[in-house]
Structures are given as C-alpha cells and as structure tokens.
Amino acid sequence: MILILQSKATDDQVDHVIEKVESLGLKAHLSRGTYRTIVGIIGDESKLSEERLRSIPGVSEVVPVLPPYKLASLEAHPEPSVxxxxxxxxxxxxxxxxxxxxxxxxxxxxxxxxxxxxxxxxxxxxxxxxxxxxxxxxxxxxxxxxxxxxxxxxxxxxxxxxxxxxxxxxxxxxxxxxxxxxxxxxxxxxxxxxxxxxxxxxxxxxxxxxxxxxxxxxxxxxxxxxxxxxxxxxxxxxxxxxxxxxxxxxxxxxxxxxxxxxxxxxxxxxxxxxxxxxxxxxxxxxxxxxxxxxxxxxxxxxxxxxxxxxxxxxxxxxxxxxxxxxxxxxxxxxxxxxxxxxxxx
Missing domain, CATH: 3.20.20.70 (Aldolase class I)
Incomplete structure (x- = not known):
C-alpha cells in the first residue's frame, strides 16, 4: 500500500504517519520528491484500514498495491479455475x-x-x-x-x-x-x-x-x-x-x-x-x-x-x-x- 501525503504536509505530520504505520508492526519506506512525499508500506496490509489511513493528518491519498478482492485475484491464483x-x-x-x-x-x-x-x-x-x-x-x-x-x-x-x-x-x-x-x-x-x-x-x-x-x-x-x-x-x-x-x-x-x-x-x-x-x-x-x-x-x-x-x-x-x-x-x-x-x- 502507498500513502501519498499532502504537498504541504509538515515534518511532524510525516513523522506521525510513519510512527502510526510502524506501531502496527509494518515497515514504512519514505520517499521525498520535489512535489510529492510518498510512504510505502511493507507487511501484512490486512492490519490496515484505508479509511483510518485517510483520516491521518497530512495524508492525501491511499493507493492499494494489491486488489481488495484478494481471493478472487490473479495474484492469489495465477491459473484459471475450473x-x-x-x-x-x-x-x-x-x-x-x-x-x-x-x-x-x-x-x-x-x-x-x-x-x-x-x-x-x-x-x-x-x-x-x-x-x-x-x-x-x-x-x-x-x-x-x-x-x-x-x-x-x-x-x-x-x-x-x-x-x-x-x-x-x-x-x-x-x-x-x-x-x-x-x-x-x-x-x-x-x-x-x-x-x-x-x-x-x-x-x-x-x-x-x-x-x-x-x-x-x-x-x-x-x-x-x-x-x-x-x-x-x-x-x-x-x-x-x-x-x-x-x-x-x-x-x-x-x-x-x-x-x-x-x-x-x-x-x-x-x-x-x-x-x-x-x-x-x-x-x-x-x-x-x-x-x-x-x-x-x-x-x-x-x-x-x-x-x-x-x-x-x-x-x-x-x-x-x-x-x-x-x-x-x-x-x-x-x-x-x-x-x-x-x-x-
């Protein structure tokens, strides 16, 4: 999952986002660009709620990497089911x-x-x-x-x-x-x-x-x-x-x-x-x-x-x-x- 932070997010808000993610036992990977700051989340995403992540101050968008239909997805079962x-x-x-x-x-x-x-x-x-x-x-x-x-x-x-x-x-x-x-x-x-x-x-x-x-x-x-x-x-x-x-x-x-x-x-x-x-x-x-x-x-x-x-x-x-x-x-x-x-x- 990727968190795209607001362009005006403060350092304190960025730190708070990372702290929140790591408190759930996940890893946060911070990437600062010229116009965007992105936090990549690595670990068991089932522990996360998109709604709660969006409510954290400084978060602009929450972008799932895997589809929400995990069992129905090709990632879960690459071969066609019969x-x-x-x-x-x-x-x-x-x-x-x-x-x-x-x-x-x-x-x-x-x-x-x-x-x-x-x-x-x-x-x-x-x-x-x-x-x-x-x-x-x-x-x-x-x-x-x-x-x-x-x-x-x-x-x-x-x-x-x-x-x-x-x-x-x-x-x-x-x-x-x-x-x-x-x-x-x-x-x-x-x-x-x-x-x-x-x-x-x-x-x-x-x-x-x-x-x-x-x-x-x-x-x-x-x-x-x-x-x-x-x-x-x-x-x-x-x-x-x-x-x-x-x-x-x-x-x-x-x-x-x-x-x-x-x-x-x-x-x-x-x-x-x-x-x-x-x-x-x-x-x-x-x-x-x-x-x-x-x-x-x-x-x-x-x-x-x-x-x-x-x-x-x-x-x-x-x-x-x-x-x-x-x-x-x-x-x-x-x-x-x-x-x-x-x-x-």
Missing amino acids: VNVSGVQIGGGHLGMIAGPCSVEDADRMHRIAKSVRDAGANLFRGGAYKPRTSPYAFQGLGEDGLKILREVGDEYGMPIVTEVTDPRNVELVAKYADMLQVGARNMQNFVLLTEVGKTSRPVLLKRGMSATIKDLLMSAEYVLSQGNPNVVLCERGIKGFDTITRNLFDVAAVPAVKALTHLPIIVDPSHATGRPDLIPPCALAGIAAGADGVHVEVHDCPEEAKSDGPQALLPDQYQELAKQMRQLAELFQKTISPLPEALA
Whole structure:
C-alpha cells in the first residue's frame, strides 16, 4: 500500500504517519520528491484500514498495491479455475452450456424443454423455482414444488440443475435439490445471502448487478470465496444503459476485462442482456469469441404462455441451431463443451 501525503504536509505530520504505520508492526519506506512525499508500506496490509489511513493528518491519498478482492485475484491464483458442477466443468477451456426456461412451470413442459436442450448440446438445465420480481403481483415461482420438478427433470435427462436462491433462509433447502446455486443480478450485493451460499459446498453462479461495476462483481465473489467456497462462476448479463432498443446493455468487453483481473470463470447471458430473441445468437457467439467460459440462454417451447420473460426466450429449434454454431466456434478457439456426466447421462 502507498500513502501519498499532502504537498504541504509538515515534518511532524510525516513523522506521525510513519510512527502510526510502524506501531502496527509494518515497515514504512519514505520517499521525498520535489512535489510529492510518498510512504510505502511493507507487511501484512490486512492490519490496515484505508479509511483510518485517510483520516491521518497530512495524508492525501491511499493507493492499494494489491486488489481488495484478494481471493478472487490473479495474484492469489495465477491459473484459471475450473468449476465442477456435478461432473460438468466450467472454465480452463471447458464451456458450460446452460439452457432452460426462466421459471419452472408444469412438469410435462419442463421435461419437454429439458429433452430438447439436452439433445441440442446443453450440459446444464436451468429454471427458477423462486423468482424475484419487480411487481409483488407477478408470478413468484413454485417454491419447493418447483425444486422437486427440477430435480426430477435433471435426474431423468442426466443434466445438473442450476436454479436461483433469493433468500438466505432458503439456501439449505435449494442446495438440497440443486447442483448449482444462482445468485441473481438483484441480489448480487445481498451480502447476507452471499455469505450463506459461501458456506455451502454447491458451486455458485453469480450474476452481475444491473448497475454494478466489475470491481463490485469481484467483491461480491470475494464474499463467497471468503467463506470457504472456491467454486464461483461469474456471469455478465447486461447492465443499465440509456438506449431502450435492448433490455439492457450487453457488456461483452467485461469478459476479457474480468479475465485480466481474476482466475474465476465467466459466462455470458445474452437473454437477459438483450431481451430479444433475434439478438441472442449473435451476442452468444460474441461472448464465446471474447473468451467466455459458457453461455446462459433461456429456452421455452411456447413463449407466449411462459410464466415470466417469455419474449426473450428462444424456441427449441432456434436453440438447436445456436448450439450448433457455438460448438463450431468453440472448436475454432480450441475449447470443449463439457460432456454430460456419465453418472447422470
């Protein structure tokens, strides 16, 4: 960590800064320039609080040398992490192909959609049993009944299950049925929820908040990692923009930007990012080309009857064509789509 002192800092203030640092068992390295005086701090920075350092008279700026997301950073783990979701690998050249409807509906429909996306090449099935909705009057999901349907469908078609958990009180229940716990965009900074999913052994799919910076996303991942759960997959699903032509702004540049900062895998969700079926395929392919470790796509066999987000879902035959293109692109970039686990398939 580096402390940049005010240009008018007195000798007494400089001495006080050094004394404060050394009182914590750290070393202070003083460098006086023509216009700036800098104090470099060497040692265990966990003993320091940036807020307290800024409050010391004479200190102008506090500049961390290491990122605050220590466990998520490349410094902590130089090699890309590979997250194993009940046999399906995501990261390190392995692509996770997540597909399914926005919400869990009746069992027959879930079976039809699961079979179609599995046959197309998806290796993880998704569906929301608990739905955080803007309106309290909108469909909120089937709860545990939905989880039971998901588990039944996953077992039938040999696909690990991804579903969202929205309440810290439901983490244990959802983990009982799901292979991967999703923390949605609205809950990305629900730190109590992040702490609870971090205590489980289930892999976590963490979606970027609609107004969140990349640093915000990585700090949220740090909450999960700090609880002992190393299996976090990030998801770029669109951020707030000013243009209304798409549902959100698909920040495809976030993929390589994130990979320059963290070892965690990152996938893209063009369904929520664009909200338009005609834009989902090109954006999905752009995500893979940018280095994404997978693609999350909503699929429904009758979007006009969907309980939620029907307008942004692909039809099964549209997903089949997209999956074919994604496989071809994956081969071009020498990546593999992780096969379904033999124990389930």
